[in-house]
Amino acid sequence: MSANxxxxxxxxxxxxQNIIHKICKLYTSDADSxxxxxxxxxxxxxxxxxKFRGEAKFSTWAYRVALNxxxxxxxxxxxxxxxxxxxxxxxxxxxxxxxTEEEEQLKLMYKAVYKLNDIEKALVFMYLEDKDYTEIATxxxxxxxxxxxxxxxxxxxxxxxxxx
Numbered sequence: 001m002s003a004n005x006x007x008x009x010x011x012x013x014x015x016x017q018n019i020i021h022k023i024c025k026l027y028t029s030d031a032d033s034x035x036x037x038x039x040x041x042x043x044x045x046x047x048x049x050x051k052f053r054g055e056a057k058f059s060t061w062a063y064r065v066a067l068n069x070x071x072x073x074x075x076x077x078x079x080x081x082x083x084x085x086x087x088x089x090x091x092x093x094x095x096x097x098x099x100t101e102e103e104e105q106l107k108l109m110y111k112a113v114y115k116l117n118d119i120e121k122a123l124v125f126m127y128l129e130d131k132d133y134t135e136i137a138t139x140x141x142x143x144x145x146x147x148x149x150x151x152x153x154x155x156x157x158x159x160x161x162x163x164x
Contacts, residue, residue: 009049012058013042019059020066022129026113026121027070040073041066056138063126063139071118112161120154127151 020041021034028034045065052061113124119140126136133151137144 005050009046012062013045016059016062019062019129022125023063023066023070023122026125027074027118037070037073041069044069060135060139064141067122067139071122074118108162109158112158115161116154116157120150120157123147123150124154124158 020038023041024034024037028037045062048065052058113121116124122140123136126139131139133144133147136151137147140147142150
């Protein structure tokens with residue numbers, strides 16, 4: 001690959017690495033798994049980067065590659081390895097930024113989201129990132145109407161999980 005392509009990839013990855021970290025946080029339960037998934041997503045992005053046509057924003061394309069990689073690896077791991085309790089999740093939240101009550105609410109929300117299926121997690125993640133339904137639909141490969149309907153159902157599901 002050319003040096004310009006490599007520089008472009010590195011810059012785009014730097015600018016969008018928080019997307020990947022957030023996805024890793026959703027689909028892993030410990031720091032080592034997080035690092036492994038981040039590395040695997042980076043490898044998949046690098047392999048696919050020459051085919052990136054720029055028809056969508058890099059972030060949208062990165063979401064799609066990252067989510068597909070995470071979902072694929074998550075499904076493989078759940079077939080062969082018992083998952084860790086969500087209570088062992090490391091939350092990257094500093095106490096300076098959040099008060100205790102907010103932090104506890106976030107932990108409860110992550111526990112609830114952790115119980116959702118792969119696609120539901122991805123949809124919630126993008127919704128919480130303030131992505132519009134058009135971008136969510138494009139990233140997940142579903143219609144905009146389907147994304148809205150799924151999100152409404154997920155909201156109901158999360159309410160039941162959080163308020164049994």
